[in-house]
Amino acid sequence: MPEVSKKIKGEVTISPEILVEIKNVTDFRKKIKTFFEKRVTEVLEIILGGAVSLDASDIHIEPQEEETKMRIRIDGLLQDVLFFNKKIYENLLSRIKLLSGIKLNITDRPQDGRFSIVCEKPELAESSLYAKRHMRIGPIEIRASTLPAEYGESIVLRILNPKSLIDMEALGLRKDLLEIFKEEIKKPNGMIIVTGPTGSGKTTTLYAFLKKIQKPEIKIITIEDPIEYHLEGISQTQVDPVHGYDFANGLKSIMRQDPDVILVGEIRDLETASIALQAALTGHLVLTTLHTNDAAGTIARLQALGEKAVNIAPAINIAIAQRLVRKVCKNCSKLEKPPGQILEKLKRELKRISKTIKVPRAVGCPDCNFTGYRGRIGIFETFLVDDEMEKFILTSPSISALREKAIKKGMVTMYQDGLMKVLEGITTIEEVERVTGE
Numbered sequence: 001m002p003e004v005s006k007k008i009k010g011e012v013t014i015s016p017e018i019l020v021e022i023k024n025v026t027d028f029r030k031k032i033k034t035f036f037e038k039r040v041t042e043v044l045e046i047i048l049g050g051a052v053s054l055d056a057s058d059i060h061i062e063p064q065e066e067e068t069k070m071r072i073r074i075d076g077l078l079q080d081v082l083f084f085n086k087k088i089y090e091n092l093l094s095r096i097k098l099l100s101g102i103k104l105n106i107t108d109r110p111q112d113g114r115f116s117i118v119c120e121k122p123e124l125a126e127s128s129l130y131a132k133r134h135m136r137i138g139p140i141e142i143r144a145s146t147l148p149a150e151y152g153e154s155i156v157l158r159i160l161n162p163k164s165l166i167d168m169e170a171l172g173l174r175k176d177l178l179e180i181f182k183e184e185i186k187k188p189n190g191m192i193i194v195t196g197p198t199g200s201g202k203t204t205t206l207y208a209f210l211k212k213i214q215k216p217e218i219k220i221i222t223i224e225d226p227i228e229y230h231l232e233g234i235s236q237t238q239v240d241p242v243h244g245y246d247f248a249n250g251l252k253s254i255m256r257q258d259p260d261v262i263l264v265g266e267i268r269d270l271e272t273a274s275i276a277l278q279a280a281l282t283g284h285l286v287l288t289t290l291h292t293n294d295a296a297g298t299i300a301r302l303q304a305l306g307e308k309a310v311n312i313a314p315a316i317n318i319a320i321a322q323r324l325v326r327k328v329c330k331n332c333s334k335l336e337k338p339p340g341q342i343l344e345k346l347k348r349e350l351k352r353i354s355k356t357i358k359v360p361r362a363v364g365c366p367d368c369n370f371t372g373y374r375g376r377i378g379i380f381e382t383f384l385v386d387d388e389m390e391k392f393i394l395t396s397p398s399i400s401a402l403r404e405k406a407i408k409k410g411m412v413t414m415y416q417d418g419l420m421k422v423l424e425g426i427t428t429i430e431e432v433e434r435v436t437g438e
Contacts (some may be wrong), residue, residue, distance in 0.1 A: 010099030010115040011139075012041075013114050018049030019119070025072075025369045028054060029082050036084065040091040047092075048117050048157075052140060055375075057159055057199075063089055063152030065070070075326045075376050079369065089152065096155060100144035107153055113144045136356035143226065165229045168208045171201075172377035172426075174417065180318075185209050188260075191280035193267075193303075195292040199323045202289040202377055203228050205285055206263055209287060210234065213261065216270060221257055223250040224265035239265075247272040255279060264288040272308040277307065280315040294414070295321040295381050296403035313385065313393040320382040323414055323435045325427045326373035332365035333372065335425060342429055350423075360425050377426060379418040379435070383411045 022028050028050040035046050039212070047070070051059050056072040068089040071078045093263040097104050100113025113288050116139040143158040168181060181189050184192060184304070192209070194202045207229050210220060220234040235257070239246050247264060254262055257302040266289050267273045280286045292301045298319040339347065347353045362372025383389065385404035392405055405411070412420075418432030432438070 011116065012045060012048055012099065012117040012142075013053070014049040014117055014119045014166075016043055016119050018046060019053045022050040022053040023134060025054065025074075025079055025081060028072075028367065032082060038089060040088075040095045043088070043096055044092060048142070051157075051159060052117070052161065054369075055161075057110050057160070057281050059155075059157040060158075061089065061092065061155040063149060063154065065151055066408075068152075074369065074372055075371075076324060077326075077371075079371075089218060092156060093146075093153060096157070097143055097146070100142075101170070102144065102146060105308045106186065110148070111146050113129060115144065116141050131387050141377055147438050161226055162229065164204060165207055166204065167209070168212050171205060171208055172421070173380065174412075174420065175361075177380060177382065180382070181209070182212070184286070184318050184384075185213050187285060187317060189283050189285055190356045191277065191315050192317055193287045193288055193290050193319050194321065195290045195295060195298055195299050195321045196323060197291065197293075199324070200322055201376075202322065203265070205320070205322060205378070206287045206289065207231065210261070211265065213214045213285075218260045219258065220261040220263070221254045221259040222252060222263035222265070224263070230391070235259075248275060249276045249278070251424050261285045261287070266290070267302075267305070273302055273307045274307050274311070277302075277315040283312075286293055294399075294403065295383055295411070296406060297320045297321075297404060301329070303396065309394050313390045316385045316393075318382060319386050320380060321414060322378050324376040325379055325399055325418055325421070325431050325435050326371075327377050328360045328362050328428060329365060329368035329372055329374040331367045332363040333360045333425075335360050337358070338429075345429070346419060349419050353423075353435070357423060359429055361433075362428055373427075377421065377422065378413045379432070381411055381414045381417060383409065405429070416424060 022031055031050060032043065033045050035043050047059060051072050053075055054072065057286060058073045058076050060071045060078065062069045067083045067085055069083050070081045072081055094104060099115040102111045102113040105149060118139045139161040140162065143160065145333045168178065173181065194205050196202050210231060214220060222236045223239060224236065225235050225239040237250055241252055247268060251272060252275060262279060262284055264272065264286065266275050267276060276286050276288055290298060290301055292298055299312055303309065306397055338359045340359065342359065364370040364372045367415045368374040385393065415432065415436045415438045418427065418436060419429065421427050422429050422432060
């Protein structure tokens with residue numbers, strides 16, 4: 001297990017001018033180069049400020065044989081920023097370790113730590129509006145991870161920006177799904193499971209649910225690894241496997257706190273699954289995540305962990321699968337008549353399609369770092385567990401059989417949901433197919 005620093009050890013203050021000046025990766029690259037001859041604290045300030053300004057989710061600093069490469073992940077995809085020499089890398093590594101509470105003299109095993117970044121109070125000038133938009137939500141937490149590699153320690157800085165804590169209406173849900181979700185989160189008991197791979201927005205969706213149901217008369221407790229968002233008015237706890245505090249042990253303790261709603265960051269083992277399902281069956285609303293490829297895989301995954309269908313079927317209220325697709329840049333995208341092949345796909349999946357439809361094409365400009373995309377939105381598929389579906393689950397169906405049953409009962413697949421967003425001019429069919437693998 002990597003060593004974990006429990007407390008936020010350090011803080012980096014970012015000048016609001018950085019957030020104003022850096023609007024694309026080219027600006028970012030130029031700004032860092034001008035600071036390379038200055039102190040390492042200033043270089044790190046530019047790196048962090050630029051990544052926040054570009055809405056990056058993480059920063060990767062990767063030592064190679066001759067030099068070190070830095071990349072940032074924007075909208076789910078890594079982009080090269082620049083290369084720098086070994087001396088700058090070593091200075092940055094030491095500074096990051098010091099800020100994060102990571103041991104400087106340990107280089108042969110992984111370590112984890114964290115620190116926060118804040119922005120100096122921006123002036124009231126119009127030029128600082130961009131900085132105000134980013135920083136009025138409070139400090140941004142940085143999760144630092146070091147990993148021994150061939151030519152040094154690889155560094156990943158994960159940016160947990162509070163502005164990612166959004167409302168349900170901003171998730172990208174169709175109107176019918178939004179209404180279904182609003183009804184489901186009103187229920188006093190049962191389980192809501194959100195599935196998908198790492199980085200698909202599962203936690204963001206669950207916190208959007210918590211924001212909607214949070215009120216003084218409801219006790220909400222979360223157990224996570226790590227705590228990604230901080231929400232006032234709820235109790236949050238973080239697992240610590242090194243000291244024996246895992247999801248299963250934490251969940252047992254939570255049950256003694258008389259909660260109404262429980263968020264379990266992830267179901268990873270049979271014990272956690274069993275306790276969570278029992279909680280859902282005994283008067284608690286349980287929100288959780290699971291790693292599966294689609295909504296239909298939820299039941300099979302729980303059974304693979306060792307849970308019985310007789311416990312799963314009555315506990316689950318709804319299973320949701322999601323992915324994040326990039327949205328076309330509003331400044332440079334073009335609406336065009338789709339080629340015959342794409343038109344056929346749209347007709348096959350969505351049936352009634354007008355012959356005069358137009359779909360967006362990603363072009364690329366400085367505002368979107370020449371990718372043609374800026375920002376992301378969710379695509380979803382979901383099935384409700386009603387009496388008929390509960391009886392079907394009790395037969396332990398295969399994933400394909402459950403998926404077929406859910407579609408017959410009206411489930412819109414993620415691919416179809418993505419194609420609807422293509423017709424709405426939000427994304428491209430190429431992006432939907434990249435993400436869904438269709």
